[in-house]
Amino acid sequence: xxxxxxxxxxxxxxxxxxxxxPLARAASDSTSPLTIxxxxxxxxxxxxxPSRTVATTPAELLATFRTMALMRRAEIAADSLYxxxxxxxxxxxxxxxxxxxxxxxxxxxxxxxIITAYRDHCLYxxxxxxxxxxxxxxxxxxxxxxxxxGGSMHFYKKDAGFFGGHGIVGAQVPLGCGLAFAQRYRKxxxxxxxxxGDGAANQGQLFEALNMAxxxxxxxxxxxxxxxxxxxxxxxxxxxxxxxxxxxxxxxxLKVDGMDFLAVKQACKFAKEHVLENGPIxxxxxxxxxxxxxxxxxxxxxxxxxxxxxxRQERDPIERVRKLILAHDLATAQELKxxxxxxxxEVDTAIAKAKESPMPDESELFKNVxxxxxxxxxxxxxxxxxxxxxx
Amino acid sequence: MAAAAASLHATAAVSxxxxxxxxxxxxxVRVAAASRGPGSxxxxxxxxxxxxxxxxxxxxxxxxxGHEVLMFEALREAMIEEMTLDPTVCMIGExxxxxxxxxxxxxxxxxxxxxxxxxxxxxxxNSFTGMGVGAAxxxxxxxxxxxxxxxxxxxxxxxxxxxxxxxxxxxxxxKIPIVIRGPGGVGRQLGAEHSQRLESYFQxxxxxxxxxxxxxxxxxxxxxxxxxxxxPVVVFEHVLLYNMKEKIPDEDYIxxxxxxxxxxxxxQVTILTYSRMRYHVMQAVKTLVNKGYDPEVIDIRSLKxxxxxxxxxxxxxxxxxxxxxxxMRTGGIGASLRSAIIDNFWDELDAPxxxxxxxxVPTPYAAPLEDATVVQPPQIVAAIEEICR
Numbered sequence: 001x002x003x004x005x006x007x008x009x010x011x012x013x014x015x016x017x018x019x020x021x022p023l024a025r026a027a028s029d030s031t032s033p034l035t036i037x038x039x040x041x042x043x044x045x046x047x048x049x050p051s052r053t054v055a056t057t058p059a060e061l062l063a064t065f066r067t068m069a070l071m072r073r074a075e076i077a078a079d080s081l082y083x084x085x086x087x088x089x090x091x092x093x094x095x096x097x098x099x100x101x102x103x104x105x106x107x108x109x110x111x112x113x114i115i116t117a118y119r120d121h122c123l124y125x126x127x128x129x130x131x132x133x134x135x136x137x138x139x140x141x142x143x144x145x146x147x148x149x150g151g152s153m154h155f156y157k158k159d160a161g162f163f164g165g166h167g168i169v170g171a172q173v174p175l176g177c178g179l180a181f182a183q184r185y186r187k188x189x190x191x192x193x194x195x196x197g198d199g200a201a202n203q204g205q206l207f208e209a210l211n212m213a214x215x216x217x218x219x220x221x222x223x224x225x226x227x228x229x230x231x232x233x234x235x236x237x238x239x240x241x242x243x244x245x246x247x248x249x250x251x252x253x254l255k256v257d258g259m260d261f262l263a264v265k266q267a268c269k270f271a272k273e274h275v276l277e278n279g280p281i282x283x284x285x286x287x288x289x290x291x292x293x294x295x296x297x298x299x300x301x302x303x304x305x306x307x308x309x310x311x312r313q314e315r316d317p318i319e320r321v322r323k324l325i326l327a328h329d330l331a332t333a334q335e336l337k338x339x340x341x342x343x344x345x346e347v348d349t350a351i352a353k354a355k356e357s358p359m360p361d362e363s364e365l366f367k368n369v370x371x372x373x374x375x376x377x378x379x380x381x382x383x384x385x386x387x388x389x390x391x
Numbered sequence: 392m393a394a395a396a397a398s399l400h401a402t403a404a405v406s407x408x409x410x411x412x413x414x415x416x417x418x419x420v421r422v423a424a425a426s427r428g429p430g431s432x433x434x435x436x437x438x439x440x441x442x443x444x445x446x447x448x449x450x451x452x453x454x455x456x457g458h459e460v461l462m463f464e465a466l467r468e469a470m471i472e473e474m475t476l477d478p479t480v481c482m483i484g485e486x487x488x489x490x491x492x493x494x495x496x497x498x499x500x501x502x503x504x505x506x507x508x509x510x511x512x513x514x515x516x517n518s519f520t521g522m523g524v525g526a527a528x529x530x531x532x533x534x535x536x537x538x539x540x541x542x543x544x545x546x547x548x549x550x551x552x553x554x555x556x557x558x559x560x561x562x563x564x565x566k567i568p569i570v571i572r573g574p575g576g577v578g579r580q581l582g583a584e585h586s587q588r589l590e591s592y593f594q595x596x597x598x599x600x601x602x603x604x605x606x607x608x609x610x611x612x613x614x615x616x617x618x619x620x621x622x623p624v625v626v627f628e629h630v631l632l633y634n635m636k637e638k639i640p641d642e643d644y645i646x647x648x649x650x651x652x653x654x655x656x657x658x659q660v661t662i663l664t665y666s667r668m669r670y671h672v673m674q675a676v677k678t679l680v681n682k683g684y685d686p687e688v689i690d691i692r693s694l695k696x697x698x699x700x701x702x703x704x705x706x707x708x709x710x711x712x713x714x715x716x717x718x719m720r721t722g723g724i725g726a727s728l729r730s731a732i733i734d735n736f737w738d739e740l741d742a743p744x745x746x747x748x749x750x751x752v753p754t755p756y757a758a759p760l761e762d763a764t765v766v767q768p769p770q771i772v773a774a775i776e777e778i779c780r
Contacts, residue, residue, distance in 0.1 A: 113529070147562035154560040163528055164561065168552055174518035175553060178525020185481065185507060185531060208515035212522065215513070368563040369598050371621035 030058040036324065038263040045245050047252035047281065050270035054262040058330045060106065064261050065321045068098040069340050071122040072318060073347045074131060075291075078121065078138060081351070082295045087138045090167075091152045093291040094122040096259075099317035100225055100285045101126040103264025104193055108272060111188070115163040115176040116195035118153035119225075119289075123195070127162040129155065131347065135354035143357035147364060170196060170203030173222070177209040180220035191219040191272050199230025201244045210280060214251050217279035221271045222248070224284045225258065231293040232302045245284035252278075258285030259315040288315070457640050463633040465607035466496045469614040470534065472643065474504055477532065480618055481508040483523050484536030493538050494574060494633050520546035520571070524553045527569040532618060540575030540627065541587035554623045555598035570617045571625045576667055576717055577765050578630035583753035586761075590627055590694050591723045601694040602648055603627040603666045607637040609692060612646030620648060627694070629667045651698035657687030660711040660779055663702060663728060665691045668715045668766060675771035684775060694724050703736055710741040711778050715766055720748040742778050747771060
């Protein structure tokens, strides 16, 4: 019914074929500036917060919608693949948290580094990772981004400054400070975004690393993706102080509405400028995950379905951007729906392609244990299979 | 300070020293030098390393000059040379900078290279080791010092999961050219917690390489090779060996990381050892030679992987093996080595391979008890007599 009305009102869509461009409107490519206020303020700790007025463009908003919808669709598809036993082991899904990945990416360049823990699929995609490589890796195929040898928790993309992908909670935080150390050492003028969760916020190595980063003014931004649950433990049960943005004490911090793409983008932009001058800062992204901790966790034993539904209703990052786009008349609801349909197809195609990729050959087992030095491959203490090329 | 990666490798210093190599050294000891330069194997991600079969006596005999150093000075020379050659080499550890290193290995380095390249850290092994790994992922070549190897137990997660495994789990995208070094082993009444042998714990970590140095010559050579290696290498030094004196060549040389060192050729029985136990073995050998035995002594040097090429050739010659190590009996390097020898050279053996290890006890403080913890020369003599019966 609505579609019929739209057809009558808008003759250009009457004879609709699958569009080559996602949207027909001229405004969709527009880079004319748009300023929007974030719905929540930033809460600062020992720092002056950035302005709530964020500069963006119609093109950026539409691209953001597209990327977040793609991520959402990809994670839901991963859920189905897991239930179909094509993905095994651990699978930690990011749906609900898309705004953090996309907002961060919008504020930085590929020369800046990002490192995160195991909820890494969408960060990988945001850094330019291929959907096919992502699904292939999840299914353990040789065309995966880590040749099938890493799995869900070990996505990396070196050429885009994405340093993974780490399974042990909190262990990536010192690594991120090391990345920042190298950036400072080489005077690159770039920064590292070092992501961790509210669960990892109590790790000792985080505070050790923060101390060193502050001592040596390393250009690192510690980003706490606070989804309020460390697996089954709510933040108030794990942390004496759940104000993670203040936990740095002498290190300044900012609490950000992590479901608001524009707030995240503003905060990350602000943080990047700040750390290049002043050393580390903590960004706490107030976000939420719809899925449980991983596919093994239903996610409903420690929180109510009402809570999950409520967040989805009030704070969903994709819906927020959709409302912005519609309010500013940058696209029609139908166009956005069509975009989502096309995204669904894109994801399905990628999965189909990933399924075609073979499992790694057994010879792959011993590759990349060591970097080949002087042609010597060693497989363990007794070097049972040895190929030496002596100069 | 280095700008971005354009010319990180200097060619001048090494080629000059290679052409200056004195012939007497070159004939009996193949002195190794890595080739450098933009077109080099190094820049392409491989490293061409000619083997140096380090024969201790011959190195000392050269008339080419050479200079006498103590072990810690040899290590320091290695650090200075590598840090001069390659601006991405840096040092990270406690008291390595201003203090000069608790064993003086980095004395004067922070004046030479600045306090960013010789970084004094707070006492936070877990995270500064992790930082070293992160820096290595991003293209630096850090040398992380554990003031005592035992403290690196705190960094075990970083060493195992991130250092050892990242190259594999990233499908080969990231390499971790880090060196982790420090003194370990039983000292003089340092107490249980400061007398640990971490090679037992690290040996199972896939992707890690481990070497143990025992003389100033191999200490300098192995540390230089470790720094130049694209793999993560743990270099085990020993608290009691830092004042060992030896004459080492003046020119640039490195030792092959995967090679064992023939200390004393022989024909009757193979003794495999490493680090400080080499000296206990050589002391026992004096007694054994007087008693008419002819043992072959090999310092295995490479703890992971084992140099089964050299070891195998020796076993094929002598048919009897004794391993003398400082690790504890349970799960030590000796246990793995014995297993590897049995798997590979069973047909060559005329006697069960014996392994003398330290006792499975925390190292006691009292001197006689501490002596009883580790293998002593009389026990080695007795073991050889037993094997050769």
